[in-house]
Amino acid sequence: MLCSLTRFWAIANKEIRQLGRDKLTLAMIIGVPLLEITLFGYAINTDVRQLEAAVADQANTTASRELVRSAEATQVIRVINTVDGPVELKRLLDAGRIEVGIFIPPDFERRLQDNKRPAAQLMINGSDPIIAGIAHELVKLPPPFADPDRSPAVLEARNYYNPEQRTEVQIVPGLIGVILNLTMVLFTAIAIVRERERGNLELLIATPVRRGELILGKIFPYVIIGMIQMNIILFVGAWLFDVPIRGSVWDLYIAALFFIVATLALGITISTMAKTQFQAMQLTVFTFLPSILLSGFMFPFEGMPEPAQYIGEILPLTHFVRLTRGIVLRGSELGPLYPELLALAAFSVVMVAVAIFRFRKRLD
Template sequence: MNWRRLGAIMLKELRQMRRDRITLAMIIGIPVMQLVLFGYAINLNLRGLDAVIVDQAGTSGSRALVMDMLATGVIRPTQQAATPQEAMELLRRGRISVGVVVPSDFERRRVDGREAVQVLVDGSDTVVQSAAIQLAQMPLDSSTYVSQLTGAREVTPRQIGVVSFYNPERRSAVNIVPGLIGVILTMTMVLFTGVAIVRERERGNMELLIATPLSRSELMVGKVLPYAVIGLVQTTVVLALGLTLFRVPIRGSVLDVYLAAVLLIFANLTLGLLISTKAKSQFQAMQMTFFVFLPSILLSGFMFPFAGMPKLVQWLAEVLPLTHFLRLIRGVMLRGAGLVELWPDVLALLAFTVVMMTLAISRFRKRLD
């Protein structure tokens, strides 16, 4: 063992890593990213769940009960509804996660000791379901205060019923399997197209493509379309296994499921194309793909509840295609909603695709340098 030659090789590797900005970014960026995401962004204690309050009683006791629930910070009213049916429609369309319904005979139910309040919850997310159950079991100090003034019986946790829709069995597979479609498509589609242009350069095929009359747009779109077919095949495989092995329902239109998958596929493919115009090697393309995949997994709402994240992180997550796809696929498969009803997320994916494709085409040059 010649220590001088060994030291020279070590010095050469260190200098090479210093010149490789992508590798240097991974050395420093990955631990920083994981520390910030897990320490700051990830929070299992849900606060500020989108909710609607339907107070049909309108009494001092019902208002005190509602204010007591809002004081916990678990829910915040973001929508308005006059009837339980309207609250259910908002729940189905994904506008809210929790609905609190106080019936018109609230005071009589409270005196009789019957169920006096219903908490409607979107059970497709088991974490949200657990938070709603916890909300119903909290002590209601305002109710106790009102009962002392009026002499009526206070509302106990047993008089607050929690009605879970779309996943009453609380099976985690019902929530995970639809999200896995998005995770798999994000991982494979970005990676496949991320190395597409780089691979042409490394294999020497770029010279042949330069000599052809293909325009930049034709070349880029031609690179995308075959992988879109592969993405649809992967979607079919996951859906078939989810139905047969885990009994995951498809309550909405199967066509809407595939249309939502197509939106995510093209969004990820155009993002991969943009990466391929920046990377100088296939290894660099895979490294850059990792920087996209890790935040998508952690911030989209697939592994951790979206409502538990700070507002700044939620704004960042809105840029990720997987965030919008999860809302679409869970809305269609689990709640039976249509893509028309979920139009904000549809528009977000379309806008992302157009922007990424425009940037990729503008950055690509039919030149070897």
């Protein structure tokens, strides 16, 4: 029994010492629980306030201005723009610039006295059921300077893009990015590490292949794999869940190409940092968790505090979720969404540059 315990402690002691030398694993042991408790306890908030809104006040009366002030006083919305009419409001909704539009017609005062119909219209981006539910609180606003017992609500709510409030309509477009993010980063994260572990990196020393050529060559095959995966997700989403594709499929392919390159660049950068395939998978999980929680895929981006939003803006998934939901659900073109493409392109350039700088064509 004594001998058995001795052998047991020898193995345990060896494992403890090995973990002590593995700085990345030690960082993950401390970092993962800290990251999770911070994200779930602080950054995730489903009680969204200050939704970006625009107003088209064609009445421009004391009562109409009071209605807008009352809406802002609820802190549900924050008016960031004023436009001429409902066409401009719809254009801002399509481009994802606002979540709520308030249209006040010219005969607003007369409509307030009519006890049979709403006096103004609330235009809501209903693609996210959580945001749509919160925006509907504005329907409860009391009528300004009118009979408080007025039967119909002052504002009539209209949900665009997902009038049935089906969760799968909102989830599936974002799920394209989540699946691609996980698979693309994981595939390339182990690319160079696998070459090193198998001894294939020795062959590269004797070749004239440059660092940039090796990095880009590692990325290219997975671009094709990523596009195949996107087609599979789109087909299943349309077939099983009846998710409409209102925009151009070609625009969606272009957006996917930008995102796939960005995630592959992140993966190859991880591959230059990790020493083993296990470490590469650890780092993949470490980057995947903030991506899925801070991108707006699961929880409304507007409900997060500003520090969390700043981090989310760095992540490629945040911009791709906006692109896919804009194209698939709102039928938006790439033109109004170009800032998201620029963000993905900038991220790709930075990550590829870091990967090329870190990679050394040598065995150590």
